[in-house]
Amino acid sequence: MSMTKREKVLAAATVLVVAFGLAGTQARSRVEAIREKSATAAALADRIRMQRELIGAAADWAARYDGVKDQMPVFERGKQVDTYWLNIMDLAAEQYGVKIRNRSAKQETVMSDVCEFPIEVREWEATLEAFVKFVHAIQSEGAMLDMREMRVAPLSNRPGILKGSFVLYCAYMRGDAAQTTPAASPAPMPEAHAAPAPSLDAEPPRLAAPAASNTPPEGVEQEPAK
Missing domain, CATH: 3.30.70.60 (Ribosomal protein S6/Translation elongation factor EF1B)
Known part of the structure; x- marks a missing residue:
């Protein structure tokens, strides 16, 4: 059975819509995954920065601890x-x-x-x-x-x-x-x-x-x- 020109146009449009929908869904999933990875990377960067600051202040914290410890029976x-x-x-x-x-x-x-x-x-x-x-x-x-x-x-x-x-x-x-x-x-x-x-x-x-x-x-x- 042959398809008319109008049916061919509708079929092509349907295929394009489905293709763009699938592509959009995949793109949205990838964007969300990228956002989650970016947030995780930012949290890890902040944690590393805080740990470096704590390590850098180790001598000061040790001095404070020694001062407090001397007050304890x-x-x-x-x-x-x-x-x-x-x-x-x-x-x-x-x-x-x-x-x-x-x-x-x-x-x-x-x-x-x-x-x-x-x-x-x-x-x-x-x-x-x-x-x-x-x-x-x-x-x-x-x-x-x-x-x-x-x-x-x-x-x-x-x-x-x-x-x-x-x-x-x-x-x-x-x-x-x-x-x-x-x-x-x-x-x-x-x-x-x-x-x-x-x-x-x-x-x-x-x-x-x-x-x-x-x-x-x-x-x-x-x-x-x-």
């Missing part, structure tokens, strides 16, 4: 540290008038040669001024103590009093018995009624390391370490 391997850190927190809380109602010592975590010991305080009460001084005193311990996950809210039935919770992370290192840092005796704390009310602008004194005593202050509920 060293405990004998396997020795319990909850007494040491709980007493430091209790000393600051008692000095600045922060009432800790509920606390618990958590599990030690080890990251490289640095250990972290978290203390979870589920409930505390204090005035804004007292809590600011307490936090300042804790954070002034440098690399050793870091307060995270802090929550603060007003106490509805006591105007001017705040309540909340926080987790105190204590950083230290482990070493042999000959390398351990002995715990210093705490400095005598002034009586609450005799101590002058310090200004908010005044820098709180650094906390002395406490002696070994795991007895919580009066009114504090302590859970055993997990």
